[in-house]
Amino acid sequence: MNISKVIGIILIVVGIILAYYGVTTISENNHAIELFGAELDFSNESGKEQGYIYLGLALVAFIAGVFMVRKKK
Secondary structure (H helix, E strand, O other): OOHHHHHHHHHHHHHHHHHHHHHHHHHHOOOEEEEOOEEEEOOOHHHHHHHHHHHHHHHHHHHHHHHHHHOOO
């Protein structure tokens, strides 16, 4: 097995892990309560931004991994 394919597989796994952390970070920082018909939003915007950064890095790592696995000599 070629070393670039191994690195590609590692990047794909890292991309999946980062995507999981990004989704959980966004969902943990998004809180809303409905009280007497009015919705109160208690979201943590900086935490949500961190989650979006994780998702962006996950996308880059995943695409780079797929590119490295599919690359021919």
